[in-house]
Amino acid sequence: MDYGRAKTRDYVALGQKCGVDKHLKGDYKLRIKNLYQLNEGIKSIADKELPIRVAFLVQKNISVVEAEIKNAEAIRQKIIQKYTDVEATKKLKGQGKIQLQKDKLEEYSKEVNELMEQEVEVELKQININDLDGITVKPIVLDQIKSIITE
Numbered sequence: 001m002d003y004g005r006a007k008t009r010d011y012v013a014l015g016q017k018c019g020v021d022k023h024l025k026g027d028y029k030l031r032i033k034n035l036y037q038l039n040e041g042i043k044s045i046a047d048k049e050l051p052i053r054v055a056f057l058v059q060k061n062i063s064v065v066e067a068e069i070k071n072a073e074a075i076r077q078k079i080i081q082k083y084t085d086v087e088a089t090k091k092l093k094g095q096g097k098i099q100l101q102k103d104k105l106e107e108y109s110k111e112v113n114e115l116m117e118q119e120v121e122v123e124l125k126q127i128n129i130n131d132l133d134g135i136t137v138k139p140i141v142l143d144q145i146k147s148i149i150t151e
Contacts, residue, residue, distance in 0.1 A: 028124050028147060032072045033116040039065045041144025048135050057125040061148060068120050075115055083108040126150045 030038065042065060046058050080098065088099035100108055129149050142149075 027121055029119045029121050030147065031116065032068075032118050032120065034147070035065055035068050035072070035120070035122070037144045038147060039069055041141045042148075044137065044141045045132075045135075045145060048137070050135070051131065054127060054131045057127055060125050064122050064124060068122055072115060072118075076112065079108065079111045079115065082111075124148050 039062070042058060042061050046055070046062060050058065080100075083100050083104045085099045085101045089097070092099060124147070126148050127145075127150070129151055132149075
């Protein structure tokens with residue numbers, strides 16, 4: 001587990017380079033795309049057996065991140081609706097499948113990318129790496145939660 005902890009510490013040191021702007025008191029400026037990644041990582045950790053204090057911090061972080069993702073998802077759905085080819089979508093078989101307007105794909109991508117680059121300020125609870133000692137996670141999960149891990 002020492003190797004995993006060392007790797008996590010490396011990620012913590014890289015916090016500024018990974019789209020995370022940390023402020024005092026647990027306030028963070030994160031890009032929307034980083035929130036989606038953080039959400040995946042936090043949910044992976046939440047699925048583990050955790051000490052009560054850590055489980056509480058994880059759950060608080062999930063609540064904060066999901067609230068921001070819900071806002072971003074509402075805007076993303078509006079962008080999708082704006083560029084959906086209604087007639088082509090009707091011809092598709094399968095629930096939830098859509099066809100975007102082929103001549104508007106570049107504009108669609110531009111708007112979605114602009115949304116994903118937006119910064120939001122969130123108050124996240126930091127989790128000490130030592131509190132995760134003995135918990136097995138994949139390296140990708142460590143990468144996803146690096147913004148809330150401290151030493």
